[in-house]
Amino acid sequence: MTTDVGQHQMWVAQAWPFRTPRTFLTSGGLGTMGFGLPAAIGAALAAPGRRVACISGDGSLLMNIQELATLADHHLPVAVLVFNNSQLGLVRQQQELFFRRRYEASHFQTGPNFAALAESFGIRGSRILAESRDPLGEIAHALAEPGPCVIDIEMCGKANVLPMVPPGGANHQTIEHHHLATA
Ligand SMILES: Cc1ncc(C[n+]2csc(CCOP(=O)(O)OP(=O)(O)O)c2C)c(N)n1
Numbered sequence: 398m399t400t401d402v403g404q405h406q407m408w409v410a411q412a413w414p415f416r417t418p419r420t421f422l423t424s425g426g427l428g429t430m431g432f433g434l435p436a437a438i439g440a441a442l443a444a445p446g447r448r449v450a451c452i453s454g455d456g457s458l459l460m461n462i463q464e465l466a467t468l469a470d471h472h473l474p475v476a477v478l479v480f481n482n483s484q485l486g487l488v489r490q491q492q493e494l495f496f497r498r499r500y501e502a503s504h505f506q507t508g509p510n511f512a513a514l515a516e517s518f519g520i521r522g523s524r525i526l527a528e529s530r531d532p533l534g535e536i537a538h539a540l541a542e543p544g545p546c547v548i549d550i551e552m553c554g555k556a557n558v559l560p561m562v563p564p565g566g567a568n569h570q571t572i573e574h575h576h577l578a579t580a
Pocket of ligand 1: 401402403404405406427428429430431454455456457458460480485486487488
């Protein structure tokens with residue numbers, strides 16, 4: 398499992414049931430957007446035959462989207478799941494919680510169709526819409542086929558990742574609930 402940087406990364410860290418050491422490749426600390434896809438390619442090359450998932454955000458994936466060509470060239474079993482909220486979600490969350498909802502440059506007005514973009518690189522692409530009645534089933538269906546794929550998953554743009562440590566704060570100042578942050 399690899400990730401990029403943002404809300405999707407925190408959700409993976411908080412919710413994915415990791416069982417084996419060294420199976421979570423993520424760019425923490427001074428986290429670098431664009432890390433996820435090349436890291437997934439590296440993981441797939443290092444562990445032949447194993448399925449690798451890269452969970453990314455619509456902002457982060459665009460930072461190294463050209464690596465879809467490398468993925469296609471090597472035809473590696475990497476599934477890129479885009480948590481697509483049409484936002485730089487973690488930036489939006491911080492503007493909401495710590496900057497009195499002064500939103501600036503955190504909402505995308507224009508975003509690509511990542512499934513079509515994948516197809517243009519010769520990689521299978523699919524799209525899960527917010528109205529889907531069976532998103533997990535659709536994701537499982539897309540993952541069932543071998544080879545590389547990009548699954549563009551439309552997300553709610555209002556969700557916040559909690560708990561979180563506020564910028565400049567220490568771990569004992571972790572925010573657990575939304576109302577604490579906005580009080
Ligand atoms: C190269 C780089 N530029 C800027 C940042 C600062 N930054 C951290 S998270 C984030 C937003 C990430 O947005 P997205 O990839 O869409 O993920 P989301 O938070 O929506 O899940 C930004 C701009 C960074 N970590 N790396």
